[in-house]
Amino acid sequence: MAGPGDCVFCRIVAGEISATVVRETDTTLAFRDVSPQAPVHVLVIPKEHLVDVGAVAAADSELLRQIMEECVAVAYEDGVADSGYRIAFNTGDEGGQVVPHCHAHVLGGRKLNGELG
Ligand code: DGP
Numbered sequence: 478m479a480g481p482g483d484c485v486f487c488r489i490v491a492g493e494i495s496a497t498v499v500r501e502t503d504t505t506l507a508f509r510d511v512s513p514q515a516p517v518h519v520l521v522i523p524k525e526h527l528v529d530v531g532a533v534a535a536a537d538s539e540l541l542r543q544i545m546e547e548c549v550a551v552a553y554e555d556g557v558a559d560s561g562y563r564i565a566f567n568t569g570d571e572g573g574q575v576v577p578h579c580h581a582h583v584l585g586g587r588k589l590n591g592e593l594g
Contacts (some may be wrong), residue, residue: 486578490524494580499554504540505547509584516586517562521547527575530566548583557585 488494496508499519508550510518511594521544533541545564552558562585567574 484526484578485576486520486522486580487526490522500547500550502543502547504543507547507551510582515589516583517552517557517584519551519555519583521551521581521583523579527579527581529568529574530581531568533579544579544581548581551583552585555583555585561585561589563589 485494489496490506492505496511498506498508500507500521504524505521506524507519507521510520510543521534523540523544525540527535527536533544548564549558552562562583565582565584566579567573567582
C-alpha cells in the first residue's frame with residue numbers, strides 16, 4: 478500500500494498533481510476522474526490518507542458522513558440528482574480498488590448498468 482508520500486491522491490490534495498477540483502471542504506476534496514466512465518464521474522476523497530472506506534469508518538465516522546454528504550452535493554451540482562446516479566467505493570483487490578486512498582466514485586449522466594463489476 479502506498480503511504481502518504483507517494484500516494485497520488487495525497488499529491489492531488491497537496492497540489493503537486495493537478496486535478497479539476499469541483500468541491501473542497503476542510504476535510505474532503507472532490508475532483509473529476511482522469512478517465513471518466515460516465516458524463517459525470519467525480520471522486521470524493523478524505524484529505525487525510527486513509528486507505529479505504531473501512532479505514533475511514535474505523536477512524537472517524539463523522540468523516541465518512543462528510544464524504545457521503547459531499548457525494549450528494551456533487552450530484553446536485555452536476556445536475557444528476559433527479560436523473561439518478563451511483564456512489565461506489567471500490568475497496569481492496571477484489572473490489573477493484575487501484576488507488577489505495579479512500580475514494581467514492583460519483584457516476585451519472587447516462588443509464589448505468591445493473592452489473593457493478
Ligand atoms: P479505483 O479503481 O476505484 O481505485 O479508481 C481509481 C480512479 O482514480 C480511476 O477511475 C482513475 C482515477 N485516477 C487515478 N489517478 C488519477 C489522477 O492522477 N487524477 C485523477 N483526476 N484521477 C485519477
